Amino acid sequence: MRFNVNTLLLALLALLLIVFIVPADNRNTLTAPHTVVIPGLGTHQGVPFGLYALLGWLLTALVYTLLNTFTRLRNQADSARLLREMESLRTNLDRAEGSRFAELQTYLERRLGELQTQVSAQSQNTGVAGLQTRVDTLGNELSADIGQLEDYLRRKLGE
Numbered sequence: 369m370r371f372n373v374n375t376l377l378l379a380l381l382a383l384l385l386i387v388f389i390v391p392a393d394n395r396n397t398l399t400a401p402h403t404v405v406i407p408g409l410g411t412h413q414g415v416p417f418g419l420y421a422l423l424g425w426l427l428t429a430l431v432y433t434l435l436n437t438f439t440r441l442r443n444q445a446d447s448a449r450l451l452r453e454m455e456s457l458r459t460n461l462d463r464a465e466g467s468r469f470a471e472l473q474t475y476l477e478r479r480l481g482e483l484q485t486q487v488s489a490q491s492q493n494t495g496v497a498g499l500q501t502r503v504d505t506l507g508n509e510l511s512a513d514i515g516q517l518e519d520y521l522r523r524k525l526g527e
Contacts, residue, residue, distance in 0.1 A: 375433045398422060483510065
């Protein structure tokens with residue numbers, strides 16, 4: 369188990385305070401017998417109350433440290449779980465985006481093939497002037513299609 373550095377420093381500070389506040393001549397104060405009345409358990413004579421109070425404080429500090437460590441570990445586990453979920457989501461989104469680009473490439477290739485067949489058909493049927501007009505029209509249509517695709521991709525990618 370790894371203790372939190374702040375808690376360890378706090379425990380060290382408390383220990384140093386006890387050592388310096390309670391001089392060696394007064395150490396018997398901690399172990400002096402007292403009469404302690406505990407509700408429901410009766411009266412007890414000869415109990416070193418100072419020592420029990422110190423041990424109770426140390427036990428409370430230990431429980432706090434354990435709870436703090438447990439909470440920190442649970443938060444780290446939740447964070448790791450969220451990171452794994454985000455990674456799988458990113459992978460799925462990348463895969464979906466790849467399929468969209470493949471569809472776009474297929475569409476553009478099909479459209480380019482259609483345009484080439486239309487240009488070759490027009491060149492056989494009409495003269496140079498009619499062909500130039502048809503090429504200009506097809507160029508405008510292709511530019512409009514590409515503009516629409518760019519707008520669609522920008523909206524979908526959030527730009």
